[in-house]
Amino acid sequence: MAAVLALFALWINSLLHQEGMSKAASDTETGVLSTKEGRVITTGFSPSVLSSEEEFDQDSVSSEVITYVDEGDGATKSLLVIRGSLTREEVTSMISFCEETGYDSLIGVYDPSYRNNSRLMVQDEGFCERWYRRLLPHVVPYQQHLNSMEERNKWSESEMVGLNPRLRICKYPASGVFKTHSDSAVSNETSYSRLTCMAYLTDVPEEQGGATRFYGFEANAYGEWKNTVKAKVQPSAGLVVIFPHEYKHDGQETNIDGKIILRSDVLFAR
Numbered sequence: 001m002a003a004v005l006a007l008f009a010l011w012i013n014s015l016l017h018q019e020g021m022s023k024a025a026s027d028t029e030t031g032v033l034s035t036k037e038g039r040v041i042t043t044g045f046s047p048s049v050l051s052s053e054e055e056f057d058q059d060s061v062s063s064e065v066i067t068y069v070d071e072g073d074g075a076t077k078s079l080l081v082i083r084g085s086l087t088r089e090e091v092t093s094m095i096s097f098c099e100e101t102g103y104d105s106l107i108g109v110y111d112p113s114y115r116n117n118s119r120l121m122v123q124d125e126g127f128c129e130r131w132y133r134r135l136l137p138h139v140v141p142y143q144q145h146l147n148s149m150e151e152r153n154k155w156s157e158s159e160m161v162g163l164n165p166r167l168r169i170c171k172y173p174a175s176g177v178f179k180t181h182s183d184s185a186v187s188n189e190t191s192y193s194r195l196t197c198m199a200y201l202t203d204v205p206e207e208q209g210g211a212t213r214f215y216g217f218e219a220n221a222y223g224e225w226k227n228t229v230k231a232k233v234q235p236s237a238g239l240v241v242i243f244p245h246e247y248k249h250d251g252q253e254t255n256i257d258g259k260i261i262l263r264s265d266v267l268f269a270r
């Protein structure tokens, strides 16, 4: 009996380690039918898809901060848009890996009228360490920016420690959509996430829709509040957008078959 119990404990332990970061208790996404985890490719992108620090030209990375005012809470909100942290070649080999591995359907997990992309989850610590080093010089000043713009966010109180290695690669079909939501935080014993880190792996021309749109409230002449698009980011392969999880956003419907994004999260020490 003791041996059976010990084996059971070992099995539970191995499952917990495979899960890595777990979803926080409060899932702020609306329309979620279930947050159950699916298949995770624990071997990571193979072989490593990112060139080494010596080969990579850090000077080719640039960024800008886009701000808008949400009259609903009176806050000025800031998005960080980063160019050049993933090269076209790197993005192409990531897409090839995903196509060879195959995506998992989210039908039954999400209502398709709310979210109809398929998803592949890849656990890759090495990728995230390299990518984080490329992003960090741009995320540090952004953090200060948020600090001064939004008093209620006490960003300086905790230390940024890296990216969530549980990468979620999402592929949209033609008429792909992800309706308005805010993102969930992830956490484990040592860290928790506050910022969404999203990279586009494909281009979507503006006339084909597919932008990530950010919303805020605005009052019209009659004093009625309307949820309005305040900023949008058009997908371009290798472009990254970083923003606090709580910002309301959507994936605008696109008529392109195959818009692909990669999702991670910026982690902070507990």
Ligand SMILES: O=C(O)CCC(=O)C(=O)O
Binding pocket: 170, 178, 183, 210, 211, 212, 213, 249, 250, 251, 252, 261, 263
């Ligand atoms: O596809 C997009 O543009 C947005 C994706 C998104 O909002 C998400 O994955 O949380």
